[in-house]
Amino acid sequence: MKPIALADWLQQWLNVNSGEPAYRQLYRLLRQAMLDGRLPSGTRLPSSRELARDLSIARNTVIQVYEQLAVEGYVSAATGRGTFVEDISQDTIDSVSAVGWNDQAGPAGQSSRGLSTRARRLIDRLGFSRRQYGAFMAGLPDVAEFPAKTWLRLQNKHWRNSPGRLLSYAEAGGYAPLRQAISAYLYSSRSVNSNAEQVVVTTGIHQALDVATRLLCDIGDTVWIEDPSYWGLRNLLISSGLKVEPIAVDAEGIRPSRHDLRHPPKLIVVTPSHQYPLGMVMSLARRRMLLDYASKHGCWIIEDDYDSDFRYESRPLPSLQGLDSAGLVLYVGSFSKTMYPGLRIGYMVVPERMAEAFASALAELYREGQMMTQAIVAEFVREGYLSSHVRRVRNLYAQRRALLIDVIRSHYGDSLEIVGDEAGLHLVLALPEYVDDLEICRQAFERGITVRPLSDYYLHEARIRRGLLLGYAQVPPEQIEPAFKILASVVDAQLSMRKQSVV
Ligand SMILES: Cc1ncc(COP(=O)(O)O)c(C=O)c1O
Secondary structure, three states: OOHHHHHHHHHHHOOOOOOOOHHHHHHHHHHHHHHOOOOOOOOEEOOHHHHHHHHOOOHHHHHHHHHHHHHOOOEEEEOOOEEEEOOOHHHOOOOOOOOOOOOOOOOHHHHOOOOOHHHHHHHHOOOOOOOOOOOEOOOOOOHHHOOHHHHHHHHHHHHHOOOHHHHOOOOOOOOHHHHHHHHHHHHHHHOOOOOHHHEEEEOOHHHHHHHHHHHHOOOOOEEEEEEOOOHHHHHHHHHOOOEEEEEEEEOOEEOOOHHHHOOOOOEEEEOOOOOOOOOOOOOHHHHHHHHHHHHHHOOEEEEEOOOOOOEOOOOOOOOOHHHOOOOOEEEEEEOOOOOOHHHOOEEEEOOHHHHHHHHHHHHHHHOOOOHHHHHHHHHHHHOOHHHHHHHHHHHHHHHHHHHHHHHHHHHHOOOOOEEOOOEOOEEEEEOOOOOOHHHHHHHHHHOOOOOEEHHHHOOOHHHOOOEEEEEOOOOOHHHHHHHHHHHHHHHHHHHHHHHHHHO
16 A cells, blocks of 8 residues: 555544544554555555644654554664564454454553464454443343252252262263253254264363364364354454454355355354344355355364354244254354353264264363263253243343333434344344444443444454444343443434534
8 A cells, every 4th residue: 555545544544533542543553454464564654744744643643653563563663764564474364354342451462572473363353351241241141040049959969969070070072961961952952963972062162163173174274254253253263373264244144255165265164043243044045055065175164053042033943063964064052141151061063973083182182170060061951941941031031132122213213223133142233334333332331331343243344334232131121221321322422423524
């Protein structure tokens, strides 16, 4: 990009009214332009005087940003010659968007000196929040509704019955009765075909994804993910040294272009039951296409079925794994949403021929434990407590969802679209393209409301849509309206800022 084009581009994104200091905006944008190759190595940046003039900002701001980028190794300054972009190709991630959201303090780059490239990739664009509770944190079930008395009774029983081997390290693959119970539960609830040996107990989907990518991919292999997709997945893959290819989605789920199809990846990760975060269900035609393509080209598929137990208006399609006759799909899920996230118990269902390798690798890598908890979960699932709990909270979540939609509609009418509200634990409130959803999230966070910016789930800048993810499942009904009013005041201020600048 030539200097003048750089100034034009920066001008499009800099927003003096956003509340984010110009220094931070400029730092973030320039760094991103270098990471996504917009500013290739060797490019001479405009002088601080020129850039400050073109952007109508203080020259000191530009100098400060150039200095920060130099400290972090993104640019180098040669006295009298100018400031040049360094070779950071090792850090490059294809097509990364120009936005980045986390509610951690300060630019992540500052704390990353001395860390490996993989670690820097991980913390450069953190997704996890400092707050893990409260309105409208996405992805949380209502943990207060968990049947604690039943759990306590089962727990007491297992501790009383001479715990013995349950207190040792875990058996490879996890506690056998739990593997059996999960296999039966997934068959009846999700049409997943497996025997108990194919079920490997994990500490959640994150760990399942970590193990699966280690066992199926080598460093540098290409992985397709949906664009937009879950930040946890994106960061895990990027930090594992894999080449992440963000693939577009439409109303039927992942939609590889002709160009994509000409370059088969090693692995494809999808959320067919409930696209994360937009919420559509992958059509049967698309499922067939994906399975057919994977079997022709020898790709693996991971089906992330993170919250499909919560569907309010229709029955979910059976799992992709249930349709797979070639043994290419690995199904991953967890009890984080159906029981409680802090439990940290999940599972993967792997093809029969891989079962032993996966169970042993997991035991070798992580020296698993938690057999006592696994024994309690096994009974909880086997005796039907899980199914009845899910049925009960599903009704509760459906009411909260309806309440939140009513509150949104009474404030905004039909002027803002609500997306993906048929299932799961969150919905997306779509915003006009000109609105800075990251800024809304920052301001809302300061006021005690946790929402996530839709734009941050995209990797391809050209596909970015603006919006907010609102989790409703764990918000008590009486708090939904007051919490939304606080959020709406922040959203309204952003919407009106634009109106004023248009007038
Ligand atoms: C799409 C998706 N996959 C995986 C996870 C993480 O699941 P777990 O708690 O089992 O690690 C989440 C968490 O919200 C998610 O949204």
